[in-house]
Amino acid sequence: EVGVSSPAGIVDSDNATVKWANKEMVRAEPHVMAQREQANDCFRFRDGHQLSSEDAQILRAQKRPNTAFNEIQKFLRFISGIERRTQQALLFLPRNADDEQAQMRGEWKTKIYEWFMDKSRGQFVRSRAFEDKIVGGLGFVDIGVTRVTNPHGAPRYTHIPSDQMLYPECSNENLEGIRWMARENHMDVGEACRKWPDSSIFLRAASGGAAN
Numbered sequence: 001e002v003g004v005s006s007p008a009g010i011v012d013s014d015n016a017t018v019k020w021a022n023k024e025m026v027r028a029e030p031h032v033m034a035q036r037e038q039a040n041d042c043f044r045f046r047d048g049h050q051l052s053s054e055d056a057q058i059l060r061a062q063k064r065p066n067t068a069f070n071e072i073q074k075f076l077r078f079i080s081g082i083e084r085r086t087q088q089a090l091l092f093l094p095r096n097a098d099d100e101q102a103q104m105r106g107e108w109k110t111k112i113y114e115w116f117m118d119k120s121r122g123q124f125v126r127s128r129a130f131e132d133k134i135v136g137g138l139g140f141v142d143i144g145v146t147r148v149t150n151p152h153g154a155p156r157y158t159h160i161p162s163d164q165m166l167y168p169e170c171s172n173e174n175l176e177g178i179r180w181m182a183r184e185n186h187m188d189v190g191e192a193c194r195k196w197p198d199s200s201i202f203l204r205a206a207s208g209g210a211a212n
Helices: 016-046 053-061 072-085 100-120 122-136 189-195 197-206
Strands: 140-146 154-160
Touching: 016 072, 016 122, 072 122, 100 122, 100 154, 122 140, 122 154, 189 197
Parallel strands: none
Antiparallel strands: 140 154
């Protein structure tokens, strides 16, 4: 697997912000790559591949059965199934129960949140990220607005594979307190320009002027 500090992942620039970002990604590479390796093993175990590819090949060559039993998968399905069927609602409540204005604002925000989740089908995406977390330790989503199908904007709640995320070393739960978080992903130039229209000139220039 290509590391985040490989030549393909580093941009040469005199910009101070870009230099800082490159330095932080290089520093983060050891623990990010170690976590990805452990997560890949966890997903392999979940999918029933308890043996390494070398051991499995030896068994096949000797025409011996693979007697490993997948005991963990049923528990993971049980936990993720409970989360899907009993999702918790998010309510915005005032600190002071006697504050009627705050109660009205809280009800308004709750309805907006419910509308956003319903339009973006966010509850399903959140469940998928939850399953990533209980298997590999981390789960990520991307929340925002998309203009792909609606020029006026539509709610966006999408799943992010955990092996696309970069972050500084942190021992706190949910990566609380980190100064930055980044995502590495391949996309065509047109999609990148739609996502960051203010930087479209630089994106096209960096790609050699390609249209996509």
